[in-house]
């Protein structure tokens with residue numbers, strides 16, 4: 001079994017339901033996220049378009065985070081999920097330096113690394129990840145990539161524009177996007193200019209949450 | 212009126228990216244101290260081969276300096292852990308695909324050999340045994356110097372750090388600071404030995420500078436992430452001034468001073484070059500450590 005995720009960006013409307021559900025389900029502390037929905041605006045007024053992209057750990061088949069972890073706190077489980085053992089983590093932050101997607105953070109409460117686990121605890125009880133359940137438009141498709149009859153496998157077969165983030169990194173992500181362009185998936189294709197965020201005066205806490 | 216949508220004009224309007232600087236000045240201290248700790252071992256080996264009688268008195272002080280700097284390096288390594296009291300997990304739950312694990316094990320071996328050498332030369336006064344152990348210390352010091360480059364290479368997210376280049380930079384950092392430290396420590400050495408150390412210092416500086424400049428010019432031609440990263444040290448970049456202060460202090464000025472000192476046989480110019488190189492290397496390492504972390508990964 002190889003569990004994987006697919007987000008149909010044609011369907012996603014940026015409601016952040018998945019983001020909130022993830023926060024609640026996994027008690028993700030303030031200033032940290034396992035799943036974020038990024039908004040990128042494209043074009044010049046009045047010809048503008050807003051894109052929405054949920055970003056989470058890709059559960060890479062060739063995961064740099066797992067490779068660099070000195071104590072195997074990051075490890076594969078049988079269903080292909082890259083999981084984390086917080087009791088074993090020494091907080092070296094090697095994984096944060098290695099993950100090309102910025103998917104890992106230091107939990108300010110435990111001072112250990114953490115990230116999306118595809119809700120491994122729910123999956124173990126045959127439940128869907130919290131974000132999948134919360135999505136009002138079923139933009140998140142979760143299932144077994146090894147099973148050609150699963151929804152996710154069929155979706156990938158039916159959509160020729162299925163892409164992953166940063167394929168050039170050789171990480172072989174198990175997280176796919178349909179309908180995504182460079183603007184959604186390549187962080188270098190958009191700019192972050194002061195004053196253009198929908199929220200102003202954001203407080204950024206440093207790694208680990210202390211000032 | 213029809214307006215063409217500029218597909219390339221894209222602005223992030225809502226996102227809270229994860230925090231930026233993950234490895235800061237503590238890791239700079241780590242790399243810097245390790246360069247000195249291993250570099251002095253390399254240089255002691257050279258001096259004892261070439262000037263066995265004149266350099267003999269350096270055996271004990273060099274081992275002390277090496278042990279002090281290796282311990283500074285270890286202290287800062289542990290201090291940077293968010294769960295520092297779990298450090299022992301590296302030995303009891305090791306994961307050997309990680310350069311962090313391999314490095315921790317090898318450096319433990321080096322510390323053992325260094326303590327044994329200190330015991331031999333200070334308590335047993337046995338320089339023969341010391342000299343037999345020294346090649347082992349040199350051999351172990353090579354991977355100790357290199358493993359940080361391996362960690363940087365395993366940091367897949369930071370395109371700037373490429374393995375062959377960083378490995379060479381680590382060795383050059385060790386020979387630069389090792390020769391500089393021995394220039395400062397070797398007051399009683401004959402001038403020729405000091406000149407040799409000066410040549411090692413100057414050549415290390417020249418080669419390291421060449422590598423950084425090559426990266427600056429050619430790196431952006433290969434990878435867009437490198438291009439974006441190097442913006443921080445070009446033009447009005449956030450770290451441009453610091454980058455050039457580092458290059459000047461660590462490489463450019465020491466190169467010139469070494470040349471001047473050789474032509475005028477001036478030991479004080481050599482000492483000035485040594486001090487500048489040691490201090491400048493900290494700045495160089497710091498800038499190179501920080502800039503790839505300024506890039507947003509998602």
Ligand code: SF4
Pocket residue numbers: 056057058059060063064065066082098099100101102103104115171
């Ligand atoms: S996306 Fe990042 S955290 Fe997730 S498996 Fe890949 S490298 Fe690891």
Ligand code: SF4
Pocket residue numbers: 065068069070071072073074084088089090091092093094095096112113
């Ligand atoms: S921070 Fe924890 S999970 Fe990440 S590499 Fe270090 S020990 Fe492993």
